[in-house]
């Protein structure tokens with residue numbers, strides 16, 4: 001049907017679903033009227049990632065018939081009316097840094113898309129990352145998010161049990177993004193694996209943390225192994241993003 005699935009039977013029996021961090025609720029807001037047209041949801045980790053969003057927005061407006069307001073560094077969903085044939089509605093949102101932060105936002109965003117009865121939604125997550133053996137300023141389009149052992153999985157402890165989900169992303173969307181950006185972009189682009197870590201410093205082999213227990217040789221040996229496993233960049237949200245999109249039937253990239 002193209003609708004966004006939520007896999008939670010408890011929600012059906014709740015009188016109201018409050019999306020705390022979005023400041024929205026099913027009783028207080030008419031979510032289908034406000035957000036029902038969304039087709040592309042684009043997310044960034046912080047205001048630092050807003051310039052690429054401005055660029056995305058201008059690319060979208062160039063390629064569609066209608067006007068596009070530039071994205072604002074919004075904490076709440078921002079509707080951008082587009083009248084193009086492929087994209088009817090685009091919305092931008094910040095998700096903060098790291099898996100705990102993006103998870104809160106994603107659960108509420110997915111419920112919002114569900115309550116608003118949005119169909120055929122694609123979510124694109126845009127942000128800064130550390131490159132691995134690639135030219136600085138490259139755009140990495142992730143095909144699979146991997147953990148720090150280079151495995152395509154997201155592990156989460158739920159009620160004391162370790163649950164494991166796949167972190168494959170939508171390959172067709174990745175190819176589509178690469179094809180559109182080839183037409184316009186003036187920087188290197190590639191499709192590859194992205195390594196997602198729980199820590200910016202030690203987790204990504206940086207030598208400048210407050211504590212460091214490894215040598216620069218060990219760091220290089222680890223990063224070479226990551227490179228050999230197909231990793232070309234590292235960041236801190238993609239595992240949760242990929243797992244949740246997959247579980248809820250959303251095209252994510």
Ligand code: R2B
Pocket residue numbers: 045096097098127128129130200234235236237
């Ligand atoms: C990339 O940059 C941020 C850390 O500086 C984090 O959100 C990420 O994934």
